[in-house]
Amino acid sequence: MLVFVWNWNATDGGRAAERTERCIAGVWPGCKFVRLEDESASSMNRELAGYGERFFFVADAGDTFGPGFFPDVRRALNQLKESDAGLIVDPADGGEDRDAERAGLPPRAPSFWRTAAVMSGSSPGFAEREALPFGKIALLDKKRSLDREWTWGTLRSSDYRPAPRRKPGWLRSDAEWRYLAPLLAAECTAPPANAPPLFTIAVCTYNDAEYLPWALRSVRVQTLPEWELIVVDDGSDDRTEDVLRQSSLLGDIRIQVHRNDTNRGKAASLNRALAAARGRWLLELDADDWLAPDCLVTMARYAAHAQGLIAAIGGEHVEWLERANHDLIPGNVRSIPVEPSAAELLEHPFAIAPRAYSVPLLRRIGGWWTHDPYGGRLYEDLQMLIRVAPHGSLLRIPVPLYHRRVRTGSVTQRGKACYPKWREWMEVQTGNGLTDQNANEFEVGDRNAEQA
Secondary structure: OEEEEEOOOOOOOOHHHHHHHHHHHHHOOOOEEEEEEOEHHHHHHHHHHOOOOOEEEEEEOOOEEOOOHHHHHHHHHHOOOOOEEEEEEEEOOOHHHHHHHHOOOOOOOOOEEEHHHHOOOOOOOOOOOOOOOOHHHHHHHHHHHHOOOOEEEEEEEOOEEOOOOOOOOOOOHHHHHHHHHHHHHOOOOOOOOOOOOOEEEEEEEOOOOOOHHHHHHHHHOOOOOOEEEEEEEOOOOOOHHHHHHHOHHHHOOOEEEEEOOOOOOHHHHHHHHHHHOOOOEEEEOOOOOEEOOOHHHHHHHHHHHOOOOEEEEEEEEEEEEEOOOOOEEEEEEEOOOOOOEHHHHHHOOOOOOOEEEEHHHHHHOOOOOOOOOOOOOOOHHHHHHHHHHHHOEEEEEEEEEEEEEEOOOOHHHHHHHHHHHHHHHHHHHOOOHHHOOOOOEOOOEEOOOOOO
16 A cells, blocks of 8 residues: 655654654555655655555654554445545544644544545646645645545544644644635635626736646635636746646636736736726736635625725735745734825835725726836836825725735845835826825725624
8 A cells, every 4th residue: 555654844854754654564564655745745646646556545754553553444444435535534532633623723634545536536636836835735625625526434543643733833723724724615606697797806927837826726716706817927938828728727717818928017917907807896816825715705795885986995914924945824914004095105015905996997097007117017006006095995894805925035025125216206106295194095994894
């Protein structure tokens, strides 16, 4: 049998993984062991591509097993129904798992998997980093996918002693799972019949192929189905074109892809999306970020109960710090100041995400400017927020609806030194009226979710 040993925290020199492998080999000879660390899903898929046995085993480094475990497993596997995707094994007392559940930690993944179940269907194998940037939950993601058509056998064993759930101090597993579980559980919505989109989601991407599938997935599972997605590939020279062509998500008729022959910048790409938009609201989604499943339905509910002219809708977002190995750590929830004026936005720029603009208003003011000192490649969000301010209110939603990845090498981070020059230019364009704290203030709508 093929045995994957998942070394979640490879800080002990592999000693825990070796202990687990010795324990298994002593009572189940002939197993092939594959140790998983970085890019684990890719390693699993390579091994499974040529694997011919009915089941494979996934263990955590540090798991140990008593002498009765494997006879029990053999009997349980032989008793599985053909509709069972595998076997979920729990310790007899279940004490640590109950504690983990109370702490909001992810549940344990299945231990024994039916090879045919994993390697069949429209998405065979486990989701790799491009499609799922959280390698630690690739097993749970696959289980939730299989749950739609398969069932699972169960086994409780006093001879199964799972590894303690230790984690490094920087890892916030409870917060991570709290934010990710709804997205993993969400189903792709079907296009509504004869209903125009309420939201146009614009994804302008340049050389972000490794991030794009996760962003697209977050759109496909929106609980509000009245959306359209316009992807503008801004002249990427990485694998973006291949990723978009191969993505199963793009079979949705609500999704269209445009490609710029050369890199024209964010503002020009947004204008291209605006020209094709059919929605009432245009929401920007960066290619390396993602939406909460209820983002659109929440925005629509607030907008339906708002009074007066609404120029834009903004919500709270969760910041995720990307480490050097691309692991993500959930950080703080960022909210919108209660009364952000245009002057305050220039003086103390901050990210408003998500942000959705009135499409009729965007067209009336001519879309995004591209004649700034950086050709519309930087600060297009501030530019538009400041320009729409005199035309209506910013509807503020005090709920985290967006997940924003903070990367040290991103355009946003690299462009901070350019801000003074851009700000000076922006003040000239808007007539130097922005030094007055009362000028061009947003009239913030702030309602409770129960009222919306």
